[in-house]
Amino acid sequence: MGQRVETKLFKPDFGDCLPMVSVPALKQRMLMLTDYETCSGCQSCVMACSLTKMKVFSPSKSLVTLRKVEDRCLGVPVVCEHCDDPPCQAACPVSAITKDHSSGVVSVNRELCTGCKTCEKACPFGAGTIKFWDDRAIVCDLCNGDPACVRTCTQKALMFLPATRATVARKAELARRRRSILASIGGI
């Protein structure tokens, strides 16, 4: 599963990555970057998300998940990466997942979703990026371009930056490292 995904999306080589986004679209686009190495594990992002989306404080009602290895003081935030060629989209048997290439946002049509969780299994970052509320999938919608989790993160472990060549390369590198740490702590 992991193999199939990694080949295309987060290769530091721009060749595979950039052509996915047209030049005018790139200028308007923002990218979510997640750097686990600066994460302090405070869970503020998790709470900010559940407050924004569900008006309550609850990790299970947040679209950000924090995986932790407590004795090593390691916190790994997991949130939808809004991949350019989403493996979840490809995997969805009822085509409920779509990718808007102008805004870069991956979204789920909850009317169509059957809650089969195939998308969760296809995600290269493991469980936690896609949540299931009322047995239907729901993913981060980037809060209409001003993510609450990013605003709350004082550590800058979550960043929302304009899509430049440098940001794309950094996102790819951070994603690679995060996949590797998630694999080592049993998160994938």
Place this chain on the structure above:
Amino acid sequence: MLGFAGRVLDVNMTDCTVRKSELSESLVKAYLGGRGINARLLWDLLRPGTDPYSPDNALIIGSGALTCTTAPSSGRTTVTCKSPATGLYVKSSVGGHFGSEMKFAGYDFLIVRGASKKPRALIIRDEDVKLIDASHLWGLGVKETNQIVKKDLGDMAVKVACIGQAGENLVQFASLMCSVYHAAARGGTGAVMGSKGLKAIAVRGSGEVTVAEPERFGQLSEAVRKAFRDDMNGRKYFLFGTGTFDCGPSYNYLREPLDSSDIVSGPYLLKQGYIKRQVGCFGCTQSCHRYTEVDSGPYEGTYTLGPEYETFSALGAGIGIIDPETLIKVNDMVSDLGMDTISTGVVLEWAMESYERGVLSKEDTDGLELCFGSDEAVLKAVHAMAHREGRLGALLSLGLRKASAKVGKDSYKWAMVNAKGLEQSKVDVRTIKSYALAFAVNPRGPDHLHTECMAAWGGSGAARGLMERVTGKHWPEAAAEYPRIVRWHEQIYAASDSLGFCAFTCTAGHAVLEREMADLYSLATGYAVSPDQLMTAGERIVALERCFNTREGADRRLDDLPWRMMNEPVSWGRLKGMVSSKEWLDQMLDEYYALHGWDVETGVPNRNTLEALGLADVANKLGEDAPKQKRE
């Protein structure tokens, strides 16, 4: 109940029963949350004269009223019980993620009573609460206990509060360790847990916390968070953690503090590459903790959280350890054995000075050359203390009050412990007068975490402005108004502890003060609380804690400082000659009691004062019980 999970979990270790009850609204309105409600529960549950190690003592863990929310740095939890070290009230505030998980599981407060003959672990998974056999965990350190509990439950996200070997062996300064490294350290909370046969509490919650006005609450939290991060004080903790301060009093206050720029301190550890990560408690804005690793040398592979300022000072400069790797190793050992790093360091300082003075012989130290700066002796002594091994371990594990009384020979003169019986935290109160008064009147003993008067240093415009507001006098005259400064800090500390705010956001960062706290609390709970009402609730909590100690026989005589702080002036530098004499302290105490409305002769709260605070029932009970108790 808005802002709260709304329930109290009451566990009886003797017959392994568990009772869930509703959190009373009147309790919340009078005592805010966490520390305040803990204090009231303890007052109601304990009879005066209860032996701290008896099944009748209650160990109460209470999460903050705003814990689980986005209010900045509001994830603190308070552990309260009767202390074996002092025989008096103790509350110990702890960070980490245990309190928040408890609240998500549906419980704001956990009360542990009774005692089990067999080691047990308490497992809480939402509604499913049970006590299981923990024989396989008994004898293990904190890290290993955490690993095994998580493995047994098959859930890495479980949050664990446990004790190490020190708690099992009833070492008087054993701590209760939450989320592996976060210690409810002071006053022997871990020993009380050990006396109940409770090795660990594992909790996992899937619930939620609702607030009255989510949108406005979110906006205000974000505004406060941003203001704090833009502020210089806030950035200081963010950049260097608590190690940003100097390394503090050295060699049991005998020598000038070491220049921390090139020895053990936060910036030095960062420069040398020992610090690997910043770590934050639940909902924290500043992440003052530092995860450290040793990559090479004799202690290669050691990893721990910290050292913090107090550890730098007590287990570093205090005992003459200036090698960062040894300090990281000792910090790791003490945390894993489940002991308070302050008390461990202070007890060792006393033992080292006693040994160098010839008051303790080599026979007393089991052959150890227990001199200042001896790495090897420190590591062995720490192990012996936690396991109560040999003559040295048995002596030091008693805590400083009992150990110095046992050894005699004037050794109380260099024992950094006051009449209450808690080892003093690492501040030279001969020179910092606001701290001197605060330490003397602290109900748990001489330390900073009831009343840290950092603003009295006047280190920033905000601090000076605050002091002018509190005392009504212009800076620098304001700085000499110690009783007023201490009283204000006591009140706001009680409120911030009850709401779950970290002191670094509140009295050290000055970002979350009465106004912000009252507004956030009101938006969360739906009760309209003004800043004045919040401070009155703080005063009520302080008075109740005082009454608890009064009921146990404490009075003005216990409000003092260690002998050295009152009788041996500083012998170096520009502060040479400074001391906090008995006469000075007496004068301060008179003013302080009068300000509180307490009896000046005895330091006991007056009936009128208690009635005005809505504590008439406490005054009545005090009248019945107080004269019967005599302190040993």
